[in-house]
Amino acid sequence: MVPNVAKTGSSFKGAALYYLHDKREAWEAERITAARVAWTSTRNMPTDNPELAWRIMAATAMDQDRLKAEAGVKATGRKSTASVYSYSLAWHPDEKKNLSRAEMLRAADESLKAIGATGHQAMIVCHNDEPHPHVHVIVNRVSPEDGRMLSTSNDRVKLSQWAEAYERERGRIWCDQRVANNAKRASGDFVRASSP
Known part of the structure; x- marks a missing residue:
């Protein structure tokens, strides 16, 4: 399991154009085909329609x-327009044959809990364009309950710790370096892992 956090943004429309459609070619302004989208799911919204969900x-x-x-x-406090928070969860290609949609959704829900975003609006998008199974989780940092922004402080560390626990629960550690980095962090060392 590799969680990878993208840069925060301010446009849900832009995020939807990217995650809900195929990658565009350099000469295209946009692409509206969606062959790489296997399925979508939403959290804390009155719809499962992804086009309506990003608008909400x-x-x-x-x-x-x-x-x-x-x-x-x-x-x-400081005002921020960076309300779009997204990250991906990627499994090892060897896990593909035994990985169900239900398991991918369970992992997405657990990762949302790990970063403290269970009450926030979220959209989960599964792509099938890579050899490794993966989902993208797009989160609205603005709480629909009280308008407060989700803190992203230490989000990468939280996701790293969650991913290690997730792999242990599933019976195999795929990323030994993450285990070593998390152990160093637990002993008080500052460790910045390289991007996947």
Whole structure:
């Protein structure tokens, strides 16, 4: 299991164009085919339609001030438009034959819990364009309950620790370097892993 966090963004439309469609060629402005999308699922939204879901996420993000006011949350602090948070979860290619949609969704839900985003709107998109099975998880950092932004502090470390526990639970460690890095972090060392 390899979690890989993308840079935060401000456009749910842009994220949807990328994750819900095929990769565009250099000469194309956009591509609307979706052959690489195997399936999608949503969390904390009244729809499973991914095209409607990203619009709901965008509307929630734009409504942040009202949500805060209604929840009695002070509108202080730094303002951020980086409400789009996304990461991928990739399994080893050898796991493909025994990996079900239900297991991929379970992993996505557990990873959301690991970063403290279980109450946030999220869309899970499974792609089939690589030899390794993988899903992308797109999260609205703006809480639909109170408008607060999801903190992404130490998110990579949290996902690394979760991924190690996930691999142990499934009976095989695929990434020995992550185990070593997590052990060093547990003893107080600062370790920055290289990107996958």
